[in-house]
Amino acid sequence: MTELPKTYEASQVEQKWYQFWMKQGYFTPQIDRTKKPFVIIMRPPNVTGELHVGHALTATLEDIMTRWHRMMGEPALWLPGVDHAGIATQVVVEQKLAEEGLDRHKLGREKFIERVWEWVARSRQSISFQHQRLGVSCDWTRERFTLDEGPSLAVRTAFVRLYNQGLIYQGERINNWCPRCQTALSDLEVQHKDITGNLYYLHYPMAESKGYITVATTRPETYLGDTAVAVNPKDKRYKKLIGKKVILPIIERVIPIIADEAVDTSFGTGAVKITPAHDPVDFEMSLRQNLPLINILNPDATMHEQAGPYAGLDRFVCRQRIIEDFKKAGLLEKIEPHAHAVGHCDRCQTMVEPQVSKQWFVKTAPLAQAAIEAVTDGRITIIPERFTKIYLNWMENIRDWCISRQLWWGHRIPVWYCQKCHKITVSVDEPSRCSHCNSPEIIQDPDVLDTWFSSALWTHSTLGWPEQTEDLAYFYPTSVMETGYDILFFWVARMIMMGLEDTGDIPFHTVYLHGLVRDEKGEKMSKMRKNVISPLKAIEEFGTDALRFAITTGTSPGNDINLGKHKLEAGRNFANKMWNAGRFLLQSLETNPVKDKASVKSAAAQPETVEDRWILSRLNRLIAEVHKLMDDYQFGEAERQIHDFFWGEFCDWYIEIAKLRLSRSDPTALATLAWVLDNSLRLLHPFMPFITEELWQNLKQRLPEGSLDPSSIMIAPYPTAQEQAFDPESERVMDALIEIVRSIRNARAEHKVEASKWIEAHVYANELASALSLHSEAIETLARVRPLTVSERHKRQAGREKTLVMVLKESEVVLPWAGMVDIDVEKQRLEQEISVNKREIDRLEQRLKDSDFMSKAPETVVEKERNRLLSYQDKLQRLEQELSQIS
């Protein structure tokens, strides 16, 4: 048998077990119609490249749920995937091309797409590898890519269905335009940033008379596209001017002054220049007022030919020029600093230009209605709950969704334009002829769909929709949608809309939103800040289980997580603690093997000693609590409690006490140890899969065959609580024992007794005396006392001098330290304890006298308080007795 290393070496075992699990096919669920499956569809990471800690968090949480449900005996499907990520990927590949001095236009569409596919192939490999290092138990046989045949068919089908229902339309409308990406963006892809710009006051001379009207604007260059000046009809200052005309300086275009309710009289001068082609409000007004549109910008945000003398200039250069020109002409009244929010491209941070263009839109209001109902009627639950309101608020104010993108990478829009009759053909399959005039001269729309359009179908497209597959029938609707709250609108909301629309059923019954992973100081991780923790590096340094522990323990849904080195270390230390507890047992088994496979089970079924009853009682209480917490999606808290039990009770007390029995070759101690370890490992397996498997397999190997059942811990049953194991009596004894040991250790430290020195001690108790005396050896070893006597209280001789007496809850501990004890100090200590006790007794007495409390508080609470009072009174009496003896 090979020697087990002293510290846990994660890198030595992780890959081995992952390969084993894969080979055994544990990740692929068996369809069993008698059982309800548990299903998570993974949020597909972008093919853009590396996984970051956010991915690690998602992967860990989803793996925790999947492994847990799998161990609960449910067919558990966790379906992995990858997203083609339209803009993001195109941007990355374009950057690569730029390094080679190329650009996509030089390459042409087809060659460019080829290059992207090359990138995708490499990227997917690295993503899978990284995912596997995280220990994810997802079903790789069902892995999907958004551009796969199936999901692509789903995209086209959904598009055509919506189009046929009139829920997809093409329109020439004002939209967000990114001049760098050169594509339209949806509202969600625009980030508003507060910027201090300027408010420019410009004079527009009157056309038919002298004088001028002053307009205020933040974007003076847009004056080139002005087609009116608007004032509020109620504004007395301008009443006479309505219907008159002004001349736009320099370009000398004549435009009217019109009246419109939308104008705010208190802002600026109360007169607004109207640029319908480049401002959403102005665009709306132009529809009401029938104003012409003048586009003044090229796709790259240089000035258009229609900008006359300014054509070809960059938008910001043009702004400067125009200000100078107005100034020269004496038409610039003033410039005021002005704070306002300006839209930026989510992807490249370029300032977005509102611009009129022809795009495809989804009419969202009807879809939103059903999506709202699914949540308000409780079919879908959002965790944490507060996001429900945020979701509903967004849904209720939803605006149409621009889904066409002027990119090359993505799902091509399934629309063909006829060159002859100019009508369009919308079709799932590629048509060869126009559906109206039968002309073969048809050209497909060059644009692609917003990536999020395919994402919106992800829960059903991955399972085979639009085909009525077995998977779709069995696994849909899925169980949990786990993702970050940052994409609640981008993704979750749209999945609910499209899931309901395509299948008539909700896509999932629970939405679990996790927080964002930040650095130790709570700052966003970014390459610029150099505070990024790469999951792979963390895994290499600390191990996968340590990373998983660090990002999920003691955290709660929806709250951000600050991750730093210290947390990773804590995770690693815990793994090491488990390792060594396991190693201890394994080594013990080697010298002292358990011979009968029934003995492990029977040790747990009929515990003999108090400590065995105690640890089994504690274990079962833990199991019950863990179930409650898991059901409630409180994974971090569940994990924390297992950690505390394992370290603080099992290792610190049970194992230490059990050592005595092991030295005597007591076989039941080993059996109980094995039982508790097995259960702890199984409890912890969903959280820390590798170390638990490694230890469990070792344990299995060293126990008689058949002691531990299946071939892997990941398919072993999750422990269930045995209520008959709850044992308050043994808990009471152990609590007393622990208190005694602690008090002696404390006294030793306080009085600077050498750690190695053995001292004498006497314990006096009433009810527990006999139970404790059975454990005198344990107390001796743990507190390093010898001899120790345990007797009943009445046997204690009064009037002993120069002893240290500690009055505990159920006992007194007497340390005969002649000459070491300062009577005055002891007196003081006792007096202090007495006063603390009295205060507590007062409070309890007050409470128990309070008729409101007595009548309104539940009986269990009253009972508890009564018992507490009795226990304090008892202790007080004993304390006072000690004091009187000293004096």
Place this chain on the structure above:
RNA sequence: GGGCGAUUAGCUCAGCGGUUAGAGCGCCUGUCUUACACACAGGAGGUCACUGGUUCAAAUCCAGUAUUGCCCACCA
């Protein structure tokens, strides 16, 4: 301009109606006690942001204030 969080030990955070409020890290004192120094033992450290309210009972529920972070938003 609207909305939502957060505020608990030096730091990072759990706890979210019922004992004298917890953990990890850090700090102080000891210990290589044959599973573990990635450890063990002991210790110091908190009017649970503030002000009111609800309740027999509040760190926990409600309202307001302050600080802070985030989301949404077409005032030029």
